[in-house]
């Protein structure tokens with residue numbers, strides 16, 4: 001059977017509103033609740049992400065050191081964590097790519113949404129949201145990762161029938 005050519009995927013700027021169907025954006029913003037603490041020294045941007053450890057789960061904090069991806073990048077697979085959320089907060093001062101699809105049935109290439117995240121934006125994938133594994137850019141990058149430790153299977157992977165391709169930023 002002839003395999004369809006990969007579907008070109010547009011790259012969108014990451015905003016809280018656009019990412020809302022997939023989870024939260026962790027960033028400084030006047031649109032989020034914030035207040036001054038520490039005798040005026042510090043501004044607290046409060047409660048930015050819904051961290052869900054899931055049944056019998058424990059929230060853990062890890063660091064992922066990702067090798068940079070090169071463009072064009074072909075999206076061949078997606079994964080989800082059916083039990084818990086997963087957050088990535090960049091630590092290396094570089095942008096990165098986020099590829100997501102709504103929770104539920106395994107996605108087709110047409111369901112994929114690509115965001116370019118700035119170096120000062122983290123993301124929290126809500127439980128079950130399909131996403132591509134870490135897509136670092138420009139160099140080796142560290143990310144603080146907040147996700148789950150606990151019993152049960154918490155990572156489903158699917159191969160896409162039709163691939164997507166991110167040609168350029």
Ligand SMILES: NC(=O)N[C@@H](O)C(=O)O
Pocket residue numbers: 079086131132133134155
């Ligand atoms: N496998 C693993 O912990 N990493 C993925 O979940 C990912 O989203 O990068």
Ligand code: NI
Pocket residue numbers: 079080081086131133
């Ligand atoms: Ni993941």
